[in-house]
Every structure is written in structure tokens, then in C-alpha cells.
Amino acid sequence: MSGINKVVLAYSGGLDTSVIAKWLNETYDCEVVTFTADLGQGGEVEPARAKAQAMGIKEIFIEDLREEFVRDFVFPMFRANTLYEGEYLLGTSIARPLIAKRLVEIADATGADAISHGATGKGNDQVRFELGAYALKPGVKVIAPWRDWDLNSREKLMAYCEKHSIAVDKKRGTKSPYSMDANLLHISYEGDLLEDPGAEPEEDMWLWTVSPENAPDTPTYIELEYVKGDIVAIDGEKMSPATVLETLNKVAGANGIGRSDIVENRYVGMKSRGCYETPGGTVMLKAHRAIESITLDRELAHLKDDLMPRYATLIYNGYWWSPERLAMQQLIDYSQNYVNGTVRLKLYKGNVIVVGRQSADSLFDMKIATFEDDAGAYDQADAAGFIKLNALRMRIAAGKGRKFK
Numbered sequence: 413m414s415g416i417n418k419v420v421l422a423y424s425g426g427l428d429t430s431v432i433a434k435w436l437n438e439t440y441d442c443e444v445v446t447f448t449a450d451l452g453q454g455g456e457v458e459p460a461r462a463k464a465q466a467m468g469i470k471e472i473f474i475e476d477l478r479e480e481f482v483r484d485f486v487f488p489m490f491r492a493n494t495l496y497e498g499e500y501l502l503g504t505s506i507a508r509p510l511i512a513k514r515l516v517e518i519a520d521a522t523g524a525d526a527i528s529h530g531a532t533g534k535g536n537d538q539v540r541f542e543l544g545a546y547a548l549k550p551g552v553k554v555i556a557p558w559r560d561w562d563l564n565s566r567e568k569l570m571a572y573c574e575k576h577s578i579a580v581d582k583k584r585g586t587k588s589p590y591s592m593d594a595n596l597l598h599i600s601y602e603g604d605l606l607e608d609p610g611a612e613p614e615e616d617m618w619l620w621t622v623s624p625e626n627a628p629d630t631p632t633y634i635e636l637e638y639v640k641g642d643i644v645a646i647d648g649e650k651m652s653p654a655t656v657l658e659t660l661n662k663v664a665g666a667n668g669i670g671r672s673d674i675v676e677n678r679y680v681g682m683k684s685r686g687c688y689e690t691p692g693g694t695v696m697l698k699a700h701r702a703i704e705s706i707t708l709d710r711e712l713a714h715l716k717d718d719l720m721p722r723y724a725t726l727i728y729n730g731y732w733w734s735p736e737r738l739a740m741q742q743l744i745d746y747s748q749n750y751v752n753g754t755v756r757l758k759l760y761k762g763n764v765i766v767v768g769r770q771s772a773d774s775l776f777d778m779k780i781a782t783f784e785d786d787a788g789a790y791d792q793a794d795a796a797g798f799i800k801l802n803a804l805r806m807r808i809a810a811g812k813g814r815k816f817k
Contacts, residue, residue, distance in 0.1 A: 416440040418524040419555060420515050422541070423448050425460030426592070427580045428530035431569050432557050433467055434576050436528060440555075445471040447518050451507055452478045452596025452658065463579060473518055477510060478596055482653035485510055486597055489727060490696050491641040491751075492716060492744045493704075496724040499674050501693045503598025508537060509732035512544030516552060526553035533558045536679050540730030547733035566591075566603060590617065596657050598690040609675050609685045620665045620689040624762030627668030631760035633767070634663060636695075638703045638755070641748030643696065660692030667759040670694045679729040698764040699755040706774040707750050716747055 419436050423429045423446035436444050446469050448460040457474055464472045485506050496502055515527040527545060531537030538556055545552050563569050573580045591603040599619055605611050615623060637645035643656045651659065664670055670691030678684050704713060719740055726737045753771025757764055779789040806816070 416442045416525050416553070416555070418443045418445060418522065419526045419528050420445045420447055420519045420522065420524045421528045422511050422515055422530065423460060423464060424530070425457075425463045426530075427566070427569055427573070428532075428558075428591075430463060430467075430578045430580055431563065431572050432528060432530050433464065433469065434572075434578060435557055435561060435563075436555065437467075439560075442525075443471070444469055445473065445518065445522050445524055447473040447475075447511075447515060449481075449507075449511055449514065450474065450476045450478060451481050451510075451594075452654065453594035466579070471522060475514065477514070478654040479652055481507065481510055482596060482657050485732075486657065486693075487642045487653055488741060488745070490693070490700055491748050492720050492723050492740075493697060493701055494720060494724045494727065495697070496728045497674075497676055499672055500676055500688070500728070501598065501672075501690045501697065502724065502727050503595065503688060503690050503693065504537065504593045504600050505540060505728050505730075506597065506732075507593075507595045508540035508730065509544045512541050512733075513548060515541075516545055516549040519549070519552065526555050528555040528557065531556065531558065534678075534680065534682065535684075536728065536730065539679055540732075543730040544733050596654060596661070597693050598688050601687040602684070606685055606687060613673060613687050617687070618671060618689060620661060621670050621691055622666060622668050624668035624671075627761045628666070631758045632663060632667055633756065633758055634695075635754055635756045636699050636703075637753075638700075639752055641700065641704075641745075641751040643699075657692045657696075660695050662691075664691035664695045664759060664764075665689070668762040669759060669764060671762075695757065695759070695764050698766060699757060700751075702755045702766040702769045703753050703771065704751055706769050706776045707753065707771050708747065709775065712747050716744065719743070 419440070419442055421429065421433055421436065421444055423433060425448065433444050433446065436442060446460070446464045448457055450457045461472055461474055489502065489506050494502060496505070518524070519527055529538070529541045531541055533556070538558070542554050542556070545554060563572055570580065572578070590601045590606070593600045601613070601617055606613065635647050636643050642653070645651060646656060646659055670689050670693070672688045672690065674688065675683050675685045723737070723740050723744070726732070726734060731737050750773040752773050753769065755766060756768035758767050779786055810816070
């Protein structure tokens with residue numbers, strides 16, 4: 413790729429992107445602009461500034477995107493009760509469209525010729541970053557070093573850092589650190605001993621959660637308030653979207669909630685093992701289904717459940733900015749018009765237990781649902797005709813000799 417004078421790099425300050433910042437400068441003799449998003453990963457942000465400055469980088473963008481991330485990406489996704497392959501809460505996937513958007517915007521603002529990222533040639537993130545960038549800026553140039561260089565192992569990256577005096581945090585002794593991604597929704601861990609899907613993760617790997625065994629013996633009760641499918645208050649205290657998720661992370665993590673160990677099917681073809689901590693998201697998923705259980709029409713709820721796996725796959729594979737995801741989002745958002753009320757939860761040793769749900773928009777009718785005398789609210793004889801009509805096709809087939817066993 414020629415004619416590259418300036419590149420905007422999605423920069424975390426970690427191992428891969430620290431190497432990439434230097435490699436871009438050496439390979440293309442170009443100026444590097446770093447962009448670090450504060451998505452709630454904590455102490456990782458400011459060290460990124462210092463590391464970039466130490467490498468002589470002059471244009472450094474560090475932006476607090478926590479509210480935008482939760483409000484415009486996490487909350488819309490959770491309105492759909494989204495799970496990929498039945499387990500993964502998409503903590504990495506949902507951050508990529510926002511990063512892609514800002515990379516393109518910063519490139520426009522700084523006059524950069526290209527954007528770059530640290531996603532490997534084996535991973536999903538290369539697809540997510542680039543699909544988003546091309547959707548938002550069709551002619552953008554993308555540099556993906558992992559597809560170009562020969563630094564194809566964690567150890568080679570560490571050696572490159574040592575050669576060029578690039579500071580990188582290590583987890584244990586001289587061994588390579590885990591490949592980690594963090595934001596307000598989750599932390600992911602890959603690599604090192606996790607590359608063996610039969611090996612149990614080490615306890616000291618987990619950063620946000622206590623083990624369920626060591627969680628408090630006394631349960632914690634919390635109440636979440638919903639407006640149009642989004643949490644707006646916890647225990648009666650109004651909160652911004654980012655504060656909601658931050659609060660849930662703390663209380664859920666303290667109760668041993670949110671760990672998962674998954675072997676997932678990557679879009680690029682291979683299986684991959686990753687460990688995730690998603691304490692707040694685990695609570696949100698359970699609570700949102702609870703408030704929907706009393707406020708959503710049955711067929712609308714079932715339609716959402718039918719669409720969810722496709723919606724989750726779109727996000728996992730990087731199609732957030734696609735027309736099909738946008739169309740599905742309109743349906744999902746419409747479904748939330750009456751998803752208002754409160755959900756009470758018991759958090760105990762890794763479990764999220766729904767103990768109550770209330771709503772002024774509830775479709776639950778106690779007069780009809782009661783097992784006591786309903787004073788004529790429901791005529792049980794009506795069920796006979798309903799059953800016969802629905803059985804008619806099977807009765808006709810059976811009458812003509814069809815067998816159903």
C-alpha cells in the first residue's frame with residue numbers, strides 16, 4: 413500500500429497496538445495518530461497516553477465514550493435479549509462499531525490517509541472493524557498489520573518491544589500476558605493456557621468477579637426500573653446508562669456473577685476458546701426478560717425470540733451498520749414501547765434470581781389468571797372450540813390414515 417502519510421491507529425496501549433504504532437512508522441515512514449477510547453476499561457486509558465508520547469506520537473486522541481457506548485450500543489443490543497450461540501453476551505463485538513465510527517471520523521478530521529487496528533488475521537475483530545469502516549467511509553484505506561508482518565506470535569511481539577524499548581505490562585514473570593479486551597460491558601481473556609480448551613482458567617486471571625464459592629453467604633437484593641426497555645434507576649436512584657452498568661458490574665461481581673468459559677465459532681472459520689466476565693450484562697439479560705414477561709404481547713415476544721439469533725450473529729460478525737441490522741433494530745425498539753416497570757432480583761453465589769416484577773403496563777390479568785373463582789372473567793368452556801380448531805388438521809390427517817408416531 414503506497415501513498416500513506418498519516419494513519420489513525422486504534423490504540424489500547426497494550427502489547428499488539430504498541431508494536432503496531434512503531435511498525436507503522438517504520439514500514440510506511442508515516443505519521444501515526446493514536447485513538448484510545450475510554451469505554452470503561454479503567455486504568456488502561458491514561459497509561460496509553462504516556463506510552464504514545466514515549467514513542468514520539470504527537471496527535472493523541474483519548475475520548476470518554478462510556479455514555480455513548482452504553483446508551484447507543486449496549487442498551488439497544490440488550491433490548492433484544494441478545495446472546496450469540498446461547499452463551500456469549502457480545503462484549504467485544506458491540507464495542508467495535510463505535511471504534512470503527514470514531515476511526516473514520518478522526519481520519520477525516522486529521523487528514524489521515526488510512527486507519528489501522530490490532531486485530532489478528534485469525535480473529536473476528538479484523539472483520540468487525542473493517543466492515544464498519546467501509547460502511548461508513550467506502551474509500552477508506554485499512555492497514556491490518558497482522559495480515560502483513562512476520563511477528564506471528566506473542567513471544568516475537570515481546571522481543572520486538574524489547575528491541576525498540578517499548579514498555580509492555582506483563583502478567584507473570586517473563587511469560588506473555590493474556591490477550592485481553594476490556595470495556596464497561598466485559599473483560600475477555602484469550603491465549604496462554606486458555607489455548608487448551610481442556611484447561612481450567614487460573615483463579616487469579618479473573619479481575620471483576622469473586623468466585624461463586626467465595627461470594628457472600630447472604631444474598632443481595634436489588635430493584636431495577638425500566639423505561640422503554642432500558643434501565644433508568646437502581647434501587648430508586650436515577651442513573652445514566654454508563655453508571656447503571658458500572659453499578660451492576662460491582663454488585664454482581666461481588667456476588668460471583670458473570671463468569672463464562674466458551675468455545676465459540678468465529679466468522680473466519682475456526683473455533684476459539686475465550687473466557688469472559690460480564691457481571692452487569694448477566695444481570696441485565698435476566699432482568700430484561702423478566703420485565704418483558706409481563707409487558708410484551710405473546711406473539712411480539714416470540715417474534716423477538718425468533719429474530720434474536722440472527723440479530724446476535726449480525727453483531728458478532730460485524731454487521732452493526734448493515735441495513736438488515738438497522739431494520740431489525742427498528743422492530744426491536746418498537747417492541748419496547750410498553751416495557752416499563754420494575755424488576756426485583758436476588759443475587760446469590762453466581763445466580764441471578766428474579767423475585768418480583770411490576771408494571772403499570774402489565775398484561776398480566778390476575779382476575780383471569782387466578783386459580784380461584786374468577787367471577788366469570790374467563791369462560792372455561794371457550795377452550796373446547798379453540799382446542800378443536802387447532803386439532804382439526806391433525807384429526808383430518810389421522811382420519812385419512814396418517815400416523816404421528
